Amino acid sequence: MQPTFRTGASRHVRRLAPLAWIGPAIGLIVFVVLLPVVLMFRTAFRNIDTVGFDHGWAGWLNFRALFKEPDLGAIVMRTIVWVVVVVAVTVVVSLALAQLFHQRFPLRRVARWALIAPWAASVFMTSVVFRWMLNSRSGLINVFLHDIGIVHTLGSSQADWLGRPSVAFWWMVGVAVFVSVPFTTYAILAGLQTIPGEVYEAARVDGADGWRSYLTITLPLLRPALTVAVLINIMNVFNSFPIIWTMTGGGPGDKTATTTIFMYQIKASSIGESAAMSVVNFGIVIVLVAFFVRASRGTTQVDG
C-alpha cells in the first residue's frame, strides 16, 4: 500500500507543480483584471454619495439616470465616429508608411528611428504640446496659419480651434492618428518582412504588375499583422483618455466628450452613474472585440 500512496502523493505534487509557475499570472489576472470588473459592476448598482459613503442597493437607478442624460446619444455617436475614423485613417496611413519603410533607401535606419518619436513620447505631453500650438493668440500653428493667411485675426473665434467643439474634435482626431501611426506602422512592417520574396517573383513571372500584386499578395498575407494592429488600435482609441482630456477636457460642456471622457465627467456628480457608464463602455469593448475576432477568424480559416 505504502509505495502506491507515495507515488500518488508525488503525482499530486507533480500535478500541482505548474501552479508555482502560472500562479503569479493567475494572481495577476484575478486581482488586476477580474476583481476591478466585479467591483465596477457592484458600484454601478450601489447608491454611493459624493464623499464615498455607500447607502445601499440602488437597483437600476444609476443606469436610468445615465440613459436620461440628454447628451448621451450624441456622445455615443461621437465615440463611434472617433473610433472608426481614427483607426481607419491610422491604418491607411500606416500601410503607406510601412510600404515606404520596407524599401531600401539611404538613411532608412534613421528614418525608422524617427518614426518611433511620437510613440515614445508620452501621449499626455504630445497633447499638451498640441494644445499650446493651438493657443488662439500665440500658438505656433495659429501663428503659421495667420502668416499664410488662413487665420485672419489671432485671438478671434476662428483662431480658437479648441473652443469650438466641431473643429476641436477633428484636431484631436489628428493628434490621435499622429500617436497611433508609429505602432501600427511597425506592426505592418513586421508583417511585410515575413512575406517571402519568392512569392513576388512568381507573381512577376505570371505577369502581375505592382498594384495587382499588392492587392492580391501583400494585403492577404498581411492579414494576421493587420488584425492585431486594428484590434489593438480599436481598444486603445476607444479607451483613449489623455488626448481629449488634456486638449479640451471634453468641453465646452460635453460637446467633445467620448463615452470614456463622459464617464470621468459625471464621476464628479455621481459615482454610481459613472460606474454605470463604465459598465456600458465595458460592454461596448467586449462586443467590438468579439465582432472583430470573429470576422478575422473566419477569413483566416478560408485562407488556411
Added chain:
Amino acid sequence: MKRRVLLGTAALGAAAALVLSACSSSSPGGSSGGGGGNVTLNLVGADYGSGPSNTTTKYWQNIADAFHKANPNITVNVTTINWTDYDTKVKTQLQNHDYPDILQGEFFPQYATDGLIEPIADAVSNPNEGISVFKDQFSVKGTQYALPFVTSARALFYNKLAFAKAGISSPPSTWAELESDAKALKAKGYIGYALPLGPEEPQAETYLWMLGNGGGWQDSSGKYTINSPQNIQTFQFLKKLVGEGVTEPNPATYNRTANAGADFAAGKVGMEFSGPFLTATIASAGKLTTSDYATAPIPGKNGPVSKTLGVADAIQVFKTSDAAKQKAIKKFMDFALNNTNQLAFAKEYALLPGTQSALDTLKNDPVLGSFVQTLPNTVLFPQSDNWTATVLPAIKQEIGTAVTGDPAKVLGELQAKATSGS
C-alpha cells in the same frame, strides 16, 4: 527566452502585490500615534498660490513648524491640493476612506450627514469666531460643522487706462451701459468684458449676472430656479454680448484664473467681475499699477446689484476616537485661526479672513477695505444637500454652453438635474 518571460511574470506579480498592499495600507482611522504621547495630525488644504513660489504648503508648513515648536509632541503633516484638482482628489481620498484630520477647502453637507466631521463646537475653543453671515452655509440641521477659513466678495474690476483710451468716464452701473462700454473698449483693441465661464468657477460669474436681473440659483425658500424666466433673459443678454464679439469668443473654455485673471493683469481686458485675489495677480504681473484699475459695484439690468456674492472656503475637523488626538486637533485649530495667521493668509493671497476679529482689523486697508465693507451684506451659494454634490459639478461642466447654444435648453437641463432626486 522562456526563463525571461517567467521572470517577467513574477516581477509583474510582485509589482501587483505591491500596488495592492499600497492601496490597503491607509487604514480607515488615519495615522495614529497617541500611544507614546506623540500625536501626528494630517492636514489637507487647498492651494491658493499661483506656483511653487507662493504655494499654500509653505503657509501651512510655517504654522505647523511654529506649532510643533510650542508643542513638541504634536507633529502636523501638511498636504495641499491645487484648486483645479481639488474636488477630484479630495473625493477620491475620502472614497478610499483615507480621512485627514483637518480639511480646508470646500464644505460638503455629506461630511456631516455621513458622520465624518465634528460639530464645530467640539473642534475649536470659540465656535462663534467665524464671520456670522456664513454660519448657515456651514450648518446641517441647525448644527454648524465648519468655520469660514478664507472669504471674499465680488465686485466689478475695470481698467482705468483702457477706459480713458475708449473715452469712458465712469464705470457702468447698468447692463446697457456695460454693453456700450464694452463695445467702445473693443474698438480700441481690448476684450471689452471678460466672461470666464470655463469649468473653474462659472457658478460665481453667472450668479452675479443672475442677481443683476433679480434671479438666482434658488428662490428664498430654497427651491431651484435655474431656468426661471429672469435667468433665461440674463443668459440671452450674455449670449448677445458674446455674439457682438465684446467678450472672449468661447466663454465656455475661458477660465477665471488662468485666462480672465491673467488677461486683466496683462492689461488686455476692459472689465471683469472678480474678487480681491485679482489684485494679487495684477501685482505679480507688474503691468498695471494700483492706480491703473479700480473696483465698482456689480452692474445689474437697471442699476447696481445691492447685495453682491460672498464666498467662503471652509475648515473642518474629522472625527476621531482618540481623545489625545482630539485635544491636539483643537489646540492646532485655535492656533491656526488666530489673528496673526489669518491676516498672514489674507495678505499673502489678497483674500479676506474667515474670522470676525481678523476681518475687523482690515476695515481701513487700502486694497481690501472696500471688500470688507461689502462682506456682511452678501448673498451666498445655495445650501441644499445636493448643491456641491451633484448640481455644482453639472453647472461647472455645462453652463458655459448656454451663451453659445440655447440658454433655455441648457438651463432647463440643469434644472431637471437639480430637481431630479427630490
